[in-house]
Amino acid sequence: MHDVIDHETTTDLLTPPFATKIAILLRDDLAAWQRMNVTAFLAAGIAAANPDLVGEPYRDGDGGTYLPLLGMPVLVFEGGARDLSNARSRAVSRGLRPAIYTEEMFKTGYDAANRATTAEVPAEELNLVGVAVHGPKNGIDKILKGAHLHP
Structure with missing residues (x-):
């Protein structure tokens, strides 16, 4: 069973009730700065x-404009290392492509170096500290x- 979303046939992803999440x-063992x-x-x-999940730009009463944001809530959960590995595997098995962040990425300073930290590591051996779907x-x-909402 695959949960891949067909954005072409979905009318409005940004109006409640939300069909997606x-x-x-x-x-769960990250420092506060690492979590953020x-x-x-x-x-x-x-x-x-x-x-298509990004809303329209914001505007204030004086005519100032601001960047658009994600147009739906982002729920933040926490769990142990096994929960993250399971979530990554489950997402992939459902046809969803997760975003990942590994512990090794804390030691780099730029995008190419971040990507290099995962390039040679088998998926099941990734030292995940974050997964988004x-x-x-x-x-x-x-x-x-197995995970629970972040307090």
Whole structure:
């Protein structure tokens, strides 16, 4: 069973009730700064891969304009290393492409170096600290089985 979303036939992804869900799963032993950093990177990955999830630019009462944001809630969960590995595997088995962040990426300073940290590592051996997925609500719930909402 695959949960791949056909964005061509989905009318409006940004008006409730939402048919899909964005979820970020963080490893439960990260420092606060690491949690924020990983969440930002993973949310950017979801936005980059799904431009139809980005809303319109914001405007204030004085006519100032601001960048658009993801147009739906992002739920943040936490779990152990096994939960992250399971979530990555479940997402892939459902035909969804997750965003990932590995512990080794904390030691790099730029995108190419980040990608190099995963290039030679088999999927099941990735030292995951964060996984993000977007997909149908029920599929995301199954992918995140074992994890819990971040406090």
